[in-house]
Amino acid sequence: MNGIELKDISKKYKNVQALSHVNLCFKENTIYGLLGRNGAGKSTLLNIINNRVLADNGTVTLNGKTATENTEVLHNFFLTNEQNLYPEGMKVKDAFKWSSEFYPGFDKDYAEKLCNLFQLSHKKKIKRLSTGYQTIFRNIVALSVNVPYVFLDEPVLGLDAYHRDLFYKILIEKYAENPFTIVISTHLIEEISNVIENVIIIKNGEIIKNDSRDEILKAGYCISGISSAVDGYISGKQVIGTEILGGLKTAYILGQPETNIPDNLSISGMDLQKFFIQLTNS
Amino acid sequence: MNLELDQEKPIFIQISECIEDGILTGGFPEGTQIPSITEFSVNYKINPATALKGINLLVDEGIIFKKRGVGMFVSEGAVNKLREKRQNQFYDNYIGTLIEEAKRLGISSDEIIAMIERGFIQ
Amino acid sequence: MKKMLKYQIIDLSKSFGVYFCVIIALTIAGISFSLSVTSSDININFNGTGFSSVILTFVMGICMYKEHYLMALQNGISRKSFYKSSLCVISLFCLICSIFDTLFVITAEFFIERFSSSFQILNILQLIYLDFFNGKGTFTMLFTNLLFTFTITIMSAALGLLISAVFCRIPKKYRTMYVIALPIFCCSILPMSFVWFPDFCSRASDVFFAILGLKDGAINPFIGCLSMSATFIILSICTYLLLRKTEI
Numbered sequence: 001m002n003g004i005e006l007k008d009i010s011k012k013y014k015n016v017q018a019l020s021h022v023n024l025c026f027k028e029n030t031i032y033g034l035l036g037r038n039g040a041g042k043s044t045l046l047n048i049i050n051n052r053v054l055a056d057n058g059t060v061t062l063n064g065k066t067a068t069e070n071t072e073v074l075h076n077f078f079l080t081n082e083q084n085l086y087p088e089g090m091k092v093k094d095a096f097k098w099s100s101e102f103y104p105g106f107d108k109d110y111a112e113k114l115c116n117l118f119q120l121s122h123k124k125k126i127k128r129l130s131t132g133y134q135t136i137f138r139n140i141v142a143l144s145v146n147v148p149y150v151f152l153d154e155p156v157l158g159l160d161a162y163h164r165d166l167f168y169k170i171l172i173e174k175y176a177e178n179p180f181t182i183v184i185s186t187h188l189i190e191e192i193s194n195v196i197e198n199v200i201i202i203k204n205g206e207i208i209k210n211d212s213r214d215e216i217l218k219a220g221y222c223i224s225g226i227s228s229a230v231d232g233y234i235s236g237k238q239v240i241g242t243e244i245l246g247g248l249k250t251a252y253i254l255g256q257p258e259t260n261i262p263d264n265l266s267i268s269g270m271d272l273q274k275f276f277i278q279l280t281n282s
Numbered sequence: 283m284n285l286e287l288d289q290e291k292p293i294f295i296q297i298s299e300c301i302e303d304g305i306l307t308g309g310f311p312e313g314t315q316i317p318s319i320t321e322f323s324v325n326y327k328i329n330p331a332t333a334l335k336g337i338n339l340l341v342d343e344g345i346i347f348k349k350r351g352v353g354m355f356v357s358e359g360a361v362n363k364l365r366e367k368r369q370n371q372f373y374d375n376y377i378g379t380l381i382e383e384a385k386r387l388g389i390s391s392d393e394i395i396a397m398i399e400r401g402f403i404q
Numbered sequence: 405m406k407k408m409l410k411y412q413i414i415d416l417s418k419s420f421g422v423y424f425c426v427i428i429a430l431t432i433a434g435i436s437f438s439l440s441v442t443s444s445d446i447n448i449n450f451n452g453t454g455f456s457s458v459i460l461t462f463v464m465g466i467c468m469y470k471e472h473y474l475m476a477l478q479n480g481i482s483r484k485s486f487y488k489s490s491l492c493v494i495s496l497f498c499l500i501c502s503i504f505d506t507l508f509v510i511t512a513e514f515f516i517e518r519f520s521s522s523f524q525i526l527n528i529l530q531l532i533y534l535d536f537f538n539g540k541g542t543f544t545m546l547f548t549n550l551l552f553t554f555t556i557t558i559m560s561a562a563l564g565l566l567i568s569a570v571f572c573r574i575p576k577k578y579r580t581m582y583v584i585a586l587p588i589f590c591c592s593i594l595p596m597s598f599v600w601f602p603d604f605c606s607r608a609s610d611v612f613f614a615i616l617g618l619k620d621g622a623i624n625p626f627i628g629c630l631s632m633s634a635t636f637i638i639l640s641i642c643t644y645l646l647l648r649k650t651e652i
Contacts, residue, residue: 071482
């Protein structure tokens with residue numbers, strides 16, 4: 001099978017089960033959104049794939065070859081998260097130089113072009129950059145590295161609106177010209193909802209949803225109206241959440257709406273963020 | 283061209299409708315090249331596959347044609363084709379909703395006709 | 405592994421380059437000063453670079469985790485590759501240090517001392533293993549010096565690496581305690597134990613001197629080299645066992 005395959009991955013930290021029997025596949029040339037609440041296990045999952053954390057059980061393979069502790073396979077992956085693993089005192093341009101040593105496909109010219117766009121001076125030391133600019137630096141490396149599987153853990157953490165917008169545009173442009181697999185883990189669901197093709201939702205260390213974004217959005221709808229009317233409509237249906245405001249009620253329902261909706265009810269689509277919130281609130 | 287996308291309709295349909303609007307208003311004249319998939323996806327901040335899907339809808343309807351190695355162009359006669367298509371859809375898209383809302387508010391059909399005539403004068 | 409090797413070598417070359425320049429500069433300063441001195445009341449002694457090499461390689465071992473291990477994991481290098489590369493790099497730089505030290509001794513003994521009577525290079529090794537070197541030629545002395553410096557520096561580098569590997573494996577809340585307790589133990593408790601447990605410590609120190617090849621009647625620096633190599637192997641194995649499971 002072409003791509004990354006995770007089989008039965010579990011990880012426990014002291015008394016907390018961070019991941020539990022996770023089975024996932026990441027195909028090539030696809031953009032994935034990895035969504036989950038704080039502490040759901042997203043970062044642990046990404047760290048395990050990229051050999052930073054060791055799973056208690058299970059395997060991670062790329063096209064059948066084990067990825068764990070295998071430099072040859074790991075050179076097809078690249079992960080950025082909020083940890084700065086570059087040495088104290090290393091400058092941005094040195095980091096680019098060494099990235100191109102470790103990853104021969106690294107495009108230095110493209111990285112410098114991005115530095116100009118984001119106004120990042122490449123003579124600065126990485127540790128001296130502000131939080132936002134450290135994130136920008138890591139994103140630039142990830143976008144220039146040219147490996148088939150890039151993992152971005154919170155790539156817009158600390159970025160202002162202009163930089164976030166710029167980042168998404170650059171990401172899409174890069175992907176459109178040379179497709180590769182991108183796995184984005186983020187809390188800003190609305191912003192990436194149109195960029196991702198597949199959605200993976202983690203809750204308490206388990207995968208509760210793994211589907212294409214279009215299927216997920218088709219899979220549900222919202223019904224709003226007077227509480228009594230809504231209650232009448234939703235009986236017998238799979239409701240994943242409700243909101244009440246005075247006498248008005250909104251219900252989030254899985255499935256296809258009936259062809260005839262009563263006049264006193266209004267129906268609307270469920271966007272990804274609403275779907276995520278309703279699915280993951282406990 | 284309105285760059286706002288909502289979650290009510292599938293994105294690729296909204297993309298193709300935006301291109302149709304552009305063709306109808308003269309923004310994309312017949313025979314000229316339209317922006318590439320990359321440009322559409324970057325501008326709307328959407329997945330290129332979605333942009334491609336939207337454009338392929340128009341290719342299937344004969345509104346757009348692809349020239350290999352060059353790009354995508356508006357077909358001759360696209361404007362007329364689109365006008366016909368939109369006229370056919372006009373009742374479902376607008377009249378139907380109008381009548382539903384009118385019924386909800388208790389507006390009679392005579393009152394609606396008067397409103398429409400007033401609208402055309404203004 | 406080659407890429408990691410290149411990175412580590414280039415990174416360490418900078419620090420070692422500075423170190424060698426400083427040593428050479430200090431030596432030249434010492435020589436010039438002694439040449440300008442005419443009074444016989446002033447003597448300048450250099451004890452060779454052995455001790456400072458041990459400190460330098462120890463620090464190299466300690467810093468290797470933070471500087472190189474994290475960079476390895478960021479760039480998709482496995483822990484095993486990093487470990488192999490680190491061992492190669494440690495051996496390489498310790499060999500360079502021991503060659504430098506030996507050259508220093510040769511230069512000093514054959515050239516500098518001829519020109520200045522108030523400048524002396526004392527070879528610590530010769531002094532400690534005096535009985536062994538009696539009657540042995542220059543070549544034996546130089547070869548022993550090379551081997552001894554090499555084994556003591558790789559052992560100190562491995563010790564530094566192990567100390568930082570332990571630091572990284574222990575839970576965060578114990579780290580401060582570890583950092584404070586280790587020097588206190590080595591510098592206060594260990595020496596004080598000679599006062600508290602004199603019999604045990606004298607027997608322990610007898611064993612210690614024996615494995616260093618300093619037992620009366622069996623003074624031999626090669627025994628010391630052998631023990632330090634064995635210690636290096638043990639320390640390296642322990643480091644690997646810890647490194648294998650270190651997560652970030």
